[in-house]
Amino acid sequence: xxxFDCYDKKHKSEYGAIRCAHPVRFSVxxxxxxxxxxxxxxxxxxxxxxxxxxxxxxxxxxWDIFSGYITLDNPGFYRYRFELxxxxxxxxxxxxxxxxxxxxxxxxxxxxxxxxxGDFTTPDLPGCVMYQIFPDRFYxxxxxxxxxxxxxxxxxxxxxxxxxxxxxYAGFKCNDFFCGSLSGIQQxxxxxxxxxxxxxxxNPIFESAENHRYSTSDYMNIDPYLGDNSDFISxxxxxxxxxxxxxxxxxxxxxxxxxxxxNKYNHYDSVGAYNDKSSKYFSWYNFSRYxxxxxCWWGFKTxxxxxxxxxxxxxxxxxxxxxxxxWMKLGACGWRLDVADELPDEFLEAVRKAVKTENPDALIxxxxxxxxxxxxxxxxxxxxxxxxxxxxxxxxxxxxxxCEFLKTKNAEKFYDSVMEIINDYPAPAVRWLMNMLSxxxxxxxxxxxxxxxxxxxxxxxxxxxxxxxxxxxxxxxxIAVFLQFTLPGIPCIFYGDEAGLDGFExxxxxxxxxxxxxxxxxxxxxxxxxxxxxxxxxxFLKDIEFLCHSSNIISYMRGKLKIIINLSDTxxxxxxxxxxxxxxxxxxxxxxxxxxxxxxxxxx
Numbered sequence: 001x002x003x004f005d006c007y008d009k010k011h012k013s014e015y016g017a018i019r020c021a022h023p024v025r026f027s028v029x030x031x032x033x034x035x036x037x038x039x040x041x042x043x044x045x046x047x048x049x050x051x052x053x054x055x056x057x058x059x060x061x062x063w064d065i066f067s068g069y070i071t072l073d074n075p076g077f078y079r080y081r082f083e084l085x086x087x088x089x090x091x092x093x094x095x096x097x098x099x100x101x102x103x104x105x106x107x108x109x110x111x112x113x114x115x116x117x118g119d120f121t122t123p124d125l126p127g128c129v130m131y132q133i134f135p136d137r138f139y140x141x142x143x144x145x146x147x148x149x150x151x152x153x154x155x156x157x158x159x160x161x162x163x164x165x166x167x168x169y170a171g172f173k174c175n176d177f178f179c180g181s182l183s184g185i186q187q188x189x190x191x192x193x194x195x196x197x198x199x200x201x202x203n204p205i206f207e208s209a210e211n212h213r214y215s216t217s218d219y220m221n222i223d224p225y226l227g228d229n230s231d232f233i234s235x236x237x238x239x240x241x242x243x244x245x246x247x248x249x250x251x252x253x254x255x256x257x258x259x260x261x262x263n264k265y266n267h268y269d270s271v272g273a274y275n276d277k278s279s280k281y282f283s284w285y286n287f288s289r290y291x292x293x294x295x296c297w298w299g300f301k302t303x304x305x306x307x308x309x310x311x312x313x314x315x316x317x318x319x320x321x322x323x324x325x326x327w328m329k330l331g332a333c334g335w336r337l338d339v340a341d342e343l344p345d346e347f348l349e350a351v352r353k354a355v356k357t358e359n360p361d362a363l364i365x366x367x368x369x370x371x372x373x374x375x376x377x378x379x380x381x382x383x384x385x386x387x388x389x390x391x392x393x394x395x396x397x398x399x400x401x402x403c404e405f406l407k408t409k410n411a412e413k414f415y416d417s418v419m420e421i422i423n424d425y426p427a428p429a430v431r432w433l434m435n436m437l438s439x440x441x442x443x444x445x446x447x448x449x450x451x452x453x454x455x456x457x458x459x460x461x462x463x464x465x466x467x468x469x470x471x472x473x474x475x476x477x478x479i480a481v482f483l484q485f486t487l488p489g490i491p492c493i494f495y496g497d498e499a500g501l502d503g504f505e506x507x508x509x510x511x512x513x514x515x516x517x518x519x520x521x522x523x524x525x526x527x528x529x530x531x532x533x534x535x536x537x538x539x540f541l542k543d544i545e546f547l548c549h550s551s552n553i554i555s556y557m558r559g560k561l562k563i564i565i566n567l568s569d570t571x572x573x574x575x576x577x578x579x580x581x582x583x584x585x586x587x588x589x590x591x592x593x594x595x596x597x598x599x600x601x602x603x604x
Contacts, residue, residue: 001030001031001033001034002028002029002030002031002034002084003028003029003063004027004028004029004082004111006111006113006423007419007423010027011026011027011028011029012024012025012026012027013025013026013027014427015422015423015427015543016114016422016423016424016425016426016427016430017113017114017115017116017373017385017424017425017426017427018070018072018113018114018115018116019115019116019117019118019120019426020072020073020074020075020115020116020117020118021071021072021073021118022071022118023069023070023071024069024070024071025067025068025069025070026041026052026054026067026068026069026070027054027057027065027066027067028054028065028066028067028082029060029063029064029065029066030063030064030066030084031062031063031064032059032062032063032064033062034064034084034086034091035086035087036056036064036066036084036085036086036091037085037086037087038053038054038055038056038066038085039053039054039066039082039083039084039085040052040053040054040082040083040085040090041053041054041068041070041080041081041082042080042081042082042083043070043072043078043079043080043113044078044079044080045074045076045077045078045079046076046381047076052068052070053068054066054067054068054082055067055068072113072115074115075115075116075117075383075386075387076114076115076381076383076386077112077114077373077374077381078112078113078114078115079110079111079112079113080110080111080112080113081110081111112374112423112424114373114385114424114425114426116385116386116387116426116428117386117387117388118387119387120385120386120387120426120428121428122363122391122392122428122429122431122432123361123362123363123391123432124361125198125361126537126538126540126541127196127198127533127534127536127537127540128198128199128432128490128533129195129196129197129198129199129485129490129491129492129493129530129533129534130197130198130199130200130201130247130434130490130491130492130493131192131195131197131199131200131201131492131493131495132200132201132202132203132436132439132440132492132493132494132495133185133200133201133202133203133495134180134203134212134440134495134510135180135181135182135185135202135203135205135213135226136177136178136179136180136211136213136225136226136510137163137178137180137495137510137511137512137513138180138184138185138188138495138513139180139181139184139185139187139188139513139515140159140178140179140180140181140184141181141183141184141187144179144181144183144184146177146179146181146224146225147224147225147227147228148224149209149223149224149225150209150217150258150267150268151175151209151217151258151265151267152173152175152209153175153176153177153209153225154175154176154177155176155177155178155179156176156177156178156179159178159512159515160512160514160516161178161512162461162508162511163176163211163507163508163510163511164176164507165460165461165507165508167457167458167460167461168461173209173210174210174211174212174507175209175210175211176211177211177225178211178512179225180226180512180513181225181226181227181231182205182222182226182227182231182232182234182235183227183231183234183235185200185202185235186231186234186235186238186239189238189239189242189244190242192242192244193242193243193244194527194530195493195498195526195527195530196527196529196530196531196533196534197244197493197530198243198244198245199244199245199246199247199333199334199363199490200239200244200245200246200247201247201249201336201365201434201492202246202247202248202249203249203440204216204248204249204251204338205222205223205226205232205248205249206218206219206220206221206222206223206251207221207222207223207224208223208256209256209258209302210256210302211510212440212510213251214251214303214338215254215255215256215257215258215259215302215303216251216255216256216259217255217256217258217259217260217268218259218260218268219316219317219323220323220326229330232327232330232331233330233331235331236330236331236332237331239331240331245333245334245363246331246332246333247332247333247334247335247336247363247365248327248332248334248335248336249335249336249338250323250324250335250336250337250338250351251338252306252308252317252337252338252343252347252351253297253305253306253308253338253339253342253343254296254297254303254304254305254306255284255303255304255306256302256303256304257274257301257302257303257304258302259272260272260281261273261281261284262274262281262285262304263275273285273304274291275291277290280312283307283310283312283313284306284307284310284312284313285304285305285306285307286305286307297339308343308344308346308347309344309346309347314346314347314350317347317350317351317354318347318350318351318353318354319354320354322354324351324354324355324358325354325355325357325358328355328358328359328362329358332362333359333361333362333363334355334362334363334364334365335351335355335362335363335364335365336365336366336367336394336434337351337364337365337366337367337390338367339367340366340367340368340384340389340390340393341366341367341368341369341375341377341382341384342377344378345380345382345383345389348366348383348384348388348389348390349388349389351364351389352364352388352389352390363391363432364389364390364391365390365391365392365393365394365432365434366384366389366390366392366393366394367393367394368382368384368393368394368396369394369396370396370397371397371420371421371424372384372385372390372393372425372429373385373424373425374424385425385426385429387426390429391428391429391432392428392429392430392431392432392433392434392489393429393433393434394434394436394439395421395433395434395435395436395489397417397420397421398417398418398421398433398435398487398489399435399436399437399438399442399445400417401413401414401417401418402414402437402480402483402484403437403445403448403449403480404417405483405554405565405567406449406476406479406480406567407449407452407476409552409567409568411548411549411550411551411552411553411554411567412549412550414549414554415546415549415554418487418544419546421433422488422544430488430489431488431489431490431541432489432490433488433489433490434489434490434492435484435487435489435490435491435492436484436491436492436493436494437477437480437481437484437494437497438494438497438509439494439509440494440506440509440510441506441509442505442509443503443504443505443508443509444494444496444497444501444502444503444504444509445473445477445480445497446465446470446473446474446477446497446500446501446502447465447473447502447503447504448473449472449473449476449477449480450465450469450470450472450473450476450502451465451469451473454504454505455504457504457505460504460505460508461508463504465502470502473502474500474519474522475593477497477522478521478522478525478583478595479565479567479583479593479594479595481522481525481526481529482529482563482565482583482595482596482597483554483563483565485529485530485532485533486540486556486558486561486563486597487544488543488544491529491533493526495513496511496513496514497522498522498523498526499513499514499517499518499519499522499523500514500517500518500519500522500523501513501514525581525583528581529581529597532580532581532597536558536559536560536561536599538559539558539559539560539561540558540559540561541559542557542558542559544556544557544558545557545558547562551568552566552567552568552569553565553566553567553568553572554567555572560599560600561580561597561598561599562577562597562598562599562600563595563596563597563598564590564594564595564596564598565595566590566591566592566593566594566595567592567593568592569592570592571589571590571591571592572589572590572594573588573589573590574588574589574590574596574598575588576600576601577598577599577600577601578598578599578600578601579596579597579598580596580597580598580599581596581597582594582595582596582597583595583596
């Protein structure tokens with residue numbers, strides 16, 4: 001009797017979030033038998049409620065169409081609902097339980113819409129592919145000799161050994177190193193470029209006592225086991241010759257206890273906050289009982305939290321000569337912000353101002369695991385994507401949706417998960433969503449797809465996939481990368497995924513790259529998809545248009561390209577389309593368990 005679908009442009013004239021002060025048309029279809037006079041659209045935020053009137057625009061067969069333009073003036077998160085107004089009063093109507101298509105009802109579940117600043121823009125660089133590298137585990141040149149470090153470190157004798165973990169070694173300190181280096185990354189730039197890569201995202205590279213380097217010791221110097229500052233300059237310069245930009249990991253919510261700033265172990269020639277209350281760094285930290293009781297990240301004593309609102313600390317990171325602009329002057333082209341949801345708004349806004357002042361085309365990606373628009377932390381609705389903080393975020397919701405779809409074959413749920421993000425996020429942010437399948441914080445995608453659940457973490461050092469499980473995981477991963485490379489956003493390959501590297505959770509997802517045992521079919525598929533991303537980059541800027549999301553089949557258009565994932569028991573015809581790349585296709589059909597990217601035949 002009543003229809004409204006927020007994902008359909010017949011009902012909402014633009015996908016996604018609304019630009020402030022920009023009118024967007026909403027249309028509700030009511031059956032003529034309801035004799036509706038007009039429809040009220042009630043929009044509310046935490047601060048205010050507004051009512052917009054939708055008047056009858058036209059009648060199409062049995063449907064009266066009520067339409068009106070809605071303008072939101074202030075950025076933020078809103079919810080909205082509709083009321084049908086009849087001659088004898090108001091008739092409420094509501095959506096189905098998933099909030100998509102409306103029917104007459106006695107309750108008012110609400111839709112949601114996000115408003116963002118009208119001047120919010122993100123870098124304009126289509127056809128991108130990102131490659132994430134955990135530097136210690138990527139490549140160690142034969143002639144590389146690490147510089148002397150200030151702290152105790154262990155070097156693995158063999159590149160192919162398993163990383164150490166806390167369940168195997170008493171007093172484990174995350175101080176086992178494989179000695180991958182910046183010069184090693186530079187030597188592999190040709191390999192990386194063959195994947196179609198335009199951006200390399202490096203996990204932390206600043207000096208740190210631990211192999212993950214999220215416990216920063218010195219923000220102004222490269223870790224000696226990676227090289228030195230001149231090696232970073234050389235890497236950036238050489239990468240530019242391949243049209244590759246370097247993105248750094250900004251770890252600004254905490255430092256290491258073994259650092260210039262805290263100096264708990266007196267390894268540095270500085271007066272750290274732990275050493276004396278007169279230290280110039282003392283105000284960065286919060287002590288409850290000096291010096292041993294202090295605020296630390298998630299209870300880890302090696303990671304003392306900093307007060308990001310402290311003016312001295314904020315200036316140290318964001319001023320003209322601060323950490324951000326220092327490394328950008330040396331060649332960095334952007335930042336991924338570690339635990340962005342733990343950084344205050346004032347700090348994130350200062351970060352954006354500093355980065356965009358140095359280079360307006362630099363990229364800022366926030367680490368947010370949930371929906372970044374609805375995310376609340378520390379009692380407040382977050383503003384990551386309003387236009388004054390991040391350009392975009394890591395896209396864990398897509399990664400989880402892809403994994404669940406391939407394991408359950410529930411196409412409708414996959415569609416809902418994808419469309420929720422597209423509907424909620426600003427278009428400039430959607431363009432730069434970091435679409436990864438694995439990361440340094442999750443089990444490898446092969447393991448996630450191969451198993452129904454992960455073994456207990458205490459058992460993961462001895463656990464391994466059977467050959468049958470591994471083959472199953474690889475086959476499903478081949479389908480997953482079709483989705484990764486074609487959904488809105490940019491694909492981000494976690495080093496080694498393209499080579500068939502498997503691994504359970506941290507630290508086993510951070511194993512050394514298998515240079516002597518690369519899974520060639522996976523590698524070739526990634527290379528082919530990287531070529532397509534570049535060759536058809538304008539098509540990947542087009543809105544996604546779903547054609548099918550039922551019966552275990554997903555298909556959608558990106559410009560003139562058609563993407564099909566067939567998890568049904570029947571074959572799917574490629575009629576009238578030319579295949580660009582296929583998995584498990586034969587005689588013009590996509591077989592069960594197959595995937596393809598096709599192009600309209602008439603566009604040959």
